[in-house]
Amino acid sequence: MADRTPIEIAEELLQLVKSIYGTSDSTSIADQEAYDAKKRVQYLSQLITRRVAGPLEYTILLAESCHESAALRFVAEYGVADVIGDGIKTLSDISKEVKVNARYLSRYTVSSMKLPIKHQRIGAAMNCMHMHGYFEEVQGSGNSRAFRNNAMSDVLRETHPQSLRAAIGFICDDAFKAAAYLAEAAREGEQPAVKGAPTALNLAFGFEGPAFKHWANADHAWRGKRMGQAMKQLHQMANANVVTDFDWRALQSPLVDLGGGIGTLEMALTEAYPESTLNFIIVDIAETVRNALSIWKTQPSEARNRVCYVAGDFLASTLEGTRIPYGQPTYLIRHVLHDWADDEVVAILKNVRAAMLSTPLEDAIAADGRSLPVSHSPAKTPRLLLCEMLLQERSGRFAYTTSIQVLALNNGIIRTKSEMVALLERAGFRVVKSHAMRAADSILEAVPEDV
Ligand SMILES: C[S@@+](CC[C@H](N)C(=O)[O-])C[C@H]1O[C@@H](n2cnc3c(N)ncnc32)[C@H](O)[C@@H]1O
Known part of the structure; x- marks a missing residue:
C-alpha cells in the first residue's frame, strides 16, 4: 500500500466519507461498519497528509507536535475557555483573568509589537489552538484580537459535560513529562x-x-x-x-x-x-x-x-x-x-x-x-x-x-x-x-x- 498515489488515497477517502455522511444509501450502513469506516477515514487522512508533506516536512511536524501538546496544556490549564465562557474576550481580558506566574504577567512591552509580553505568550498558544480549529476569532475593538468558544474549545471548559480538562492535564503534564525521559x-x-x-x-x-x-x-x-x-x-x-x-x-x-x-x-x-x-x-x-x-x-x-x-x-x-x-x-x-x-x-x-x-x-x-x-x-x-x-x-x-x-x-x-x-x-x-x-x-x- 506504500506506493498508492495521493489521488488513489483521496478516492478511497471520498467513498468512505460518502458511505458515512453521504447520499442515498448512507443510512443503511451498520453501526459497527460506520465506526470502522470513521477509523479508516482518520487513517487515510493521515496517510494523505504524509504523502503530500513528504519525509522532511512530515518528520519535523511530528517532532514539533510536542509543542502543540504544550499549547493545549497551556490553554487548558489556565482555563482560557472557561474565562471566555459564553461571551467574547480579547487577549488582553484573557491575560488579565488567567492566573499565571508573575514573570509571565510582566507588563514589559516588546517595542516592535507594542504588546505586553503576557499577551504575546497567550497569543502564541491561542494562534496554535486556533489553527487547529479551537476558538473562533472575532473582531475586537481597536487592534485587540478577540475570541469566543466553539464546539472544539467547549471541551476545554471545566464545566462542559464532555470536558477533557483533566485528561489534557494527565496527558500533557504527567505523561508528557515522563515521555520526555x-x-x-x-x-x-x-x-x-x-x-x-x-x-x-x-x-x-x-x-x-x-x-x-x-x-x-x-x-x-x-x-x-x-x-x-x-x-x-x-x-x-x-x-x-x-x-x-x-x-x-x-x-x-x-x-x-x-x-x-x-x-x-x-x-x-x-x-x-x-x-x-x-x-x-x-x-x-x-x-x-x-x-x-x-x-x-x-x-x-x-x-x-x-x-x-x-x-x-x-x-x-x-x-x-x-x-x-x-x-x-x-x-x-x-x-x-x-x-x-x-x-x-x-x-x-x-x-x-x-x-x-x-x-x-x-x-x-x-x-x-x-x-x-x-x-x-x-x-x-x-x-x-x-x-x-x-x-x-x-x-x-x-x-x-x-x-x-x-x-x-x-x-x-x-x-x-x-x-x-x-x-x-x-x-x-x-x-x-x-x-x-x-x-x-x-x-x-x-x-x-x-x-
Ligand atoms: C489505568 S487505571 C484503570 C481504572 C479502571 N479500571 C478504569 O478502567 O477506569 C489502573 C488502576 O489500577 C489500580 N492499581 C494499581 N496498582 C494496583 C494494585 N497493586 N492493586 C490494585 N489496584 C491497583 C490503580 O489505582 C488504578 O485505579
Missing part, C-alpha cells in the same frame, strides 16, 4: 534488564516505585484526583459504547472489578441499566479507594447501593494479602494490564485465578464497613473478562500513542490479542470468546483451564 530510562534499564530500574516517570518526577505511588502521594493529592477524572474522560472519548455493545446485564452478580479505580464503568452501567440486578465489588489500592469513596458520595443512592469497595493489592505475594473476594462468578480487569510488564501481568492473573477457585469467605467487609454483596456458594464456572485496548490492524493513532504513554508511566505496553492470550494461558486461563465493540477496547472472556 523515555530515552534516558531505556539507557538505565539496559540489558540484562534490571528489575526495579527507574521508569521514565520516576526520572521525570524523582521518585522510586510504580506510577501509582506518584498518584497516591499526599503531597500532590490533586494529581491522583486528576488522574481518576482523566480516566473517566478518556473512556468517555474512546469507550463510551462499551456500555451498550456488551451484554453486561447477562453477567452473574456480583462482578469483581480489579483495579476498578474511581468506578467509571460502574457509574456508566448503573446509570444505563438502573433496573439491572448486577452488583459490583471494586478492589483497588487504599489511596484510590479513599478518592473513589468521596466521589461516590455524590452519586445517586440507587447506584451507590450497588457498588462496594475493597482496599487491596492484586500483586500481593499471598492470596490473602490481595483481598480479592474468593469464589465469585464474574471478575473483570479493565485498562489495568497495559500498565504492567509481562511477569507482573502473569502474577496478577494467577492471583485472580487462585481467588476465583477459592471458597468464598463468610465475613467479607467493604472499605466503608458494609457487608460485601458476595455470592456464598462457589461459582461453578467463574469467568474473567479482560477489557483492554488491543493493538490490531484497525487500531488508530490512539493505541500507538497510549502504548508510548504506558511505557513511560510504568513500563507497560499495549499488547496484541495473541500476546494477551499467551499471558492468559501462562496464568492458567483459556480464552472462550472475544468481543469486538465500537470502542478502542475489546473484551476477552476467559475461564480457568481444567475447571
